[in-house]
Amino acid sequence: MAVxxxxxxxxxxxxxxxxxxxxxxxxxxxAVTRDRVLKIVDKLNYKVNSIxxxxxxxxxxxxxxLAPEIANDFFMTVAQGVENALxxxxxxxxxxxxxxSADEEVERLELLIEKCVDGVIIAPSSGSGAHLRFLQQVGxxxxxxxxxxxxxxxxxxxxxxxxxxxxxxxxxxxxGHTHFGxxxxxxxxxxxxxxxxxFMHALSEFGIQPDPAHIKFGxxxxxxxxxMMKQLAEHSPAPASVFISNYFMHIGATQYLVxxxxxxxxxxxxxxxxxxxxxxxxxxxxxxxxxxxLQIGSRAAQLLxxxxxxxxxxxxxxxxxxxxxxxxxxxxxRNNTA
Amino acid sequence: MAVxxxxxxxxxxxxxxxxxxxxxxxxxxxAVTRDRVLKIVDKLNYKVNSIxxxxxxxxxxxxxxLAPEIANDFFMTVAQGVENALxxxxxxxxxxxxxxSADEEVERLELLIEKCVDGVIIAPSSGSGAHLRFLQQVGxxxxxxxxxxxxxxxxxxxxxxxxxxxxxxxxxxxxGHTHFGxxxxxxxxxxxxxxxxxFMHALSEFGIQPDPAHIKFGxxxxxxxxxMMKQLAEHSPAPASVFISNYFMHIGATQYLVxxxxxxxxxxxxxxxxxxxxxxxxxxxxxxxxxxxLQIGSRAAQLLxxxxxxxxxxxxxxxxxxxxxxxxxxxxxRNNTA
DNA sequence: CTGTTAGCGCTTTCAA
DNA sequence: TTGAAAGCGCTAACAG
Numbered sequence: 001m002a003v004x005x006x007x008x009x010x011x012x013x014x015x016x017x018x019x020x021x022x023x024x025x026x027x028x029x030x031a032v033t034r035d036r037v038l039k040i041v042d043k044l045n046y047k048v049n050s051i052x053x054x055x056x057x058x059x060x061x062x063x064x065x066l067a068p069e070i071a072n073d074f075f076m077t078v079a080q081g082v083e084n085a086l087x088x089x090x091x092x093x094x095x096x097x098x099x100x101s102a103d104e105e106v107e108r109l110e111l112l113i114e115k116c117v118d119g120v121i122i123a124p125s126s127g128s129g130a131h132l133r134f135l136q137q138v139g140x141x142x143x144x145x146x147x148x149x150x151x152x153x154x155x156x157x158x159x160x161x162x163x164x165x166x167x168x169x170x171x172x173x174x175x176g177h178t179h180f181g182x183x184x185x186x187x188x189x190x191x192x193x194x195x196x197x198x199f200m201h202a203l204s205e206f207g208i209q210p211d212p213a214h215i216k217f218g219x220x221x222x223x224x225x226x227x228m229m230k231q232l233a234e235h236s237p238a239p240a241s242v243f244i245s246n247y248f249m250h251i252g253a254t255q256y257l258v259x260x261x262x263x264x265x266x267x268x269x270x271x272x273x274x275x276x277x278x279x280x281x282x283x284x285x286x287x288x289x290x291x292x293x294l295q296i297g298s299r300a301a302q303l304l305x306x307x308x309x310x311x312x313x314x315x316x317x318x319x320x321x322x323x324x325x326x327x328x329x330x331x332x333x334r335n336n337t338a
Numbered sequence: 339m340a341v342x343x344x345x346x347x348x349x350x351x352x353x354x355x356x357x358x359x360x361x362x363x364x365x366x367x368x369a370v371t372r373d374r375v376l377k378i379v380d381k382l383n384y385k386v387n388s389i390x391x392x393x394x395x396x397x398x399x400x401x402x403x404l405a406p407e408i409a410n411d412f413f414m415t416v417a418q419g420v421e422n423a424l425x426x427x428x429x430x431x432x433x434x435x436x437x438x439s440a441d442e443e444v445e446r447l448e449l450l451i452e453k454c455v456d457g458v459i460i461a462p463s464s465g466s467g468a469h470l471r472f473l474q475q476v477g478x479x480x481x482x483x484x485x486x487x488x489x490x491x492x493x494x495x496x497x498x499x500x501x502x503x504x505x506x507x508x509x510x511x512x513x514g515h516t517h518f519g520x521x522x523x524x525x526x527x528x529x530x531x532x533x534x535x536x537f538m539h540a541l542s543e544f545g546i547q548p549d550p551a552h553i554k555f556g557x558x559x560x561x562x563x564x565x566m567m568k569q570l571a572e573h574s575p576a577p578a579s580v581f582i583s584n585y586f587m588h589i590g591a592t593q594y595l596v597x598x599x600x601x602x603x604x605x606x607x608x609x610x611x612x613x614x615x616x617x618x619x620x621x622x623x624x625x626x627x628x629x630x631x632l633q634i635g636s637r638a639a640q641l642l643x644x645x646x647x648x649x650x651x652x653x654x655x656x657x658x659x660x661x662x663x664x665x666x667x668x669x670x671x672r673n674n675t676a
Numbered sequence: 677c678t679g680t681t682a683g684c685g686c687t688t689t690c691a692a
Numbered sequence: 693t694t695g696a697a698a699g700c701g702c703t704a705a706c707a708g
């Protein structure tokens with residue numbers, strides 16, 4: 001059996017209360033007692049049982065992070081950002097996976113509630129937030145990241161999807177690009193919808209109506225990007241430039257282009273949301289819209305901790321805050337065709 | 339305040355013991371009482387407090403996963419495999435990050451112990467396992483993945499690094515490849531050491547002594563792969579084929595090659611350990627050695643749960659088992675130069 | 677400065 | 693089949 005506070009108390013010949021005070025750095029403890037206790041703590045290699053502590057104190061110093069995919073660089077980089085910020089404040093992170101399913105999302109949240117996490121950060125699996133509403137009942141501090149959930153009002157940290165896309169496309173339009181294709185994700189997810197809107201907005205400003213055959217929507221994964229780029233490239237006429245709505249589809253699309261490089265006289269120019277590890281790899285000229293991924297996570301953690309502290313002190317919770325972090329254009333283009 | 343077992347008991351007009359039995363599916367409970375209690379549970383939306391439960395039962399149904407990097411496709415895919423297997427058995431996963439540091443690794447493990455996890459799965463940060471030995475003292479069920487730790491004997495699930503590499507290089511040698519370069523990782527980590535050994539073994543069988551200037555070691559990240567490939571390619575003579583010790587360096591190396599494609603008359607052939615999402619993307623001919631990444635995770639989870647169960651029943655723990663899962667060769671080569 | 681004591685929410689003998 | 697009561701390891705009044 002593990003060593004408990006009692007064992008320490010007995011050996012140090014003090015009460016368990018004293019031991020508790022020592023390990024919690026209560027100032028009103030004499031130096032000698034403190035030393036004696038600490039010595040025993042060391043000797044017995046005593047570690048607090050944070051389960052017991054949590055049962056008393058009703059806080060676990062643990063935050064849940066719920067992502068729709070766990071083997072996904074984007075969400076895990078967000079998680080990394082969350083963890084960085086939490087660790088500074090002595091909090092820990094439990095990462096869970098909703099598998100992009102609202103049902104599993106609820107399941108995982110119930111689990112996290114069972115485990116008495118102090119708050120949760122969620123990249124919601126679905127554009128509708130109906131299934132999340134029970135969180136407000138429960139009063140669990142919550143921050144959304146990357147995506148908003150309709151009908152579920154809460155703090156959120158995301159990026160300027162529409163504006164970022166608008167600026168990229170606007171830039172290309174000014175440089176003379178005119179024949180655009182579009183590779184989109186599920187528009188029931190806010191980021192993909194907003195990126196689509198930004199894209200269309202820029203085109204309409206230049207009085208350009210894209211060929212409907214050049215507008216494609218799929219899921220947001222590599223294979224989907226490959227398939228849609230294939231459709232676009234094989235369509236006649238093919239678009240001269242293609243906007244791709246996220247990193248994974250960018251990778252898939254690039255894969256297609258590289259494999260069929262020799263078949264094209266002029267390369268298709270790519271603009272893509274996200275700029276991550278491999279955005280530069282493929283050597284297809286591109287303009288990318290970089291998100292501050294780590295900061296999304298760390299900022300979300302800050303907002304959450306704020307809410308947790310406020311709740312602890314029985315203060316009024318603030319109104320839901322939606323923060324849009326700025327994106328940044330990145331040119332991957334040695335021939336400066338952008 | 340959250341609703342507790344007491345609230346349910348009061349409303350259902352039974353003792354807390356009865357409620358406890360109902361929610362734990364104790365058979366010796368009359369159907370009527372069960373129904374009555376369940377109805378109240380629903381009405382109050384009662385959820386067990388697993389903190390309190392764990393304090394009593396001394397188990398948390400939670401497993402810790404400790405990875406040296408959290409924003410890393412490989413480790414997170416392993417984590418995915420772990421989670422798949424755990425979920426089936428009603429266990430949960432806490433993912434922690436050691437930042438490839440032995441000190442942080444110990445910190446995180448102490449945290450997990452504080453949280454009373456039932457066991458841990460570790461991809462150890464360092465080839466030396468000295469800092470892990472305290473786990474045996476504590477008696478915490480442990481399984482290593484991907485890497486072994488010298489001086490720390492425990493269950494482990496990894497792949498046939500040496501054999502897999504050997505087979506790939508052997509295959510290429512038979513196809514006439516002779517001038518090999520090598521891009522390696524930190525050989526204090528067992529996978530990188532073993533891959534190096536497999537590489538050298540294959541060459542020596544063919545009586546080939548690689549040019550020392552063609553053997554490079556770095557860290558295992560994208561930038562490192564880029565830098566080493568640059569060195570190899572700029573060296574005169576450059577190797578005709580290069581073995582790369584993992585996915586991320588493969589990506590970096592490929593990035594270099596694609597960027598400088600036009601400068602070479604004949605492309606450098608790549609053989610690389612790992613075959614993941616983007617291995618096929620770059621259009622540089624390659625032969626990859628695929629690991630069954632998800633299975634590494636799920637198998638590790640199985641071994642761990644076995645140990646946890648045994649310990650619970652006070653059975654003798656089994657001898658440490660080291661399982662090597664087989665790798666598989668994958669050809670990414672439209673011109674069949676491999 | 678330190679000890680006594682009650683109790684966090686739950687499970688589990690033991691007794692009925 | 694059910695209830696009473698003890699106790700998991702810790703913290704926090706309260707008292708001294």
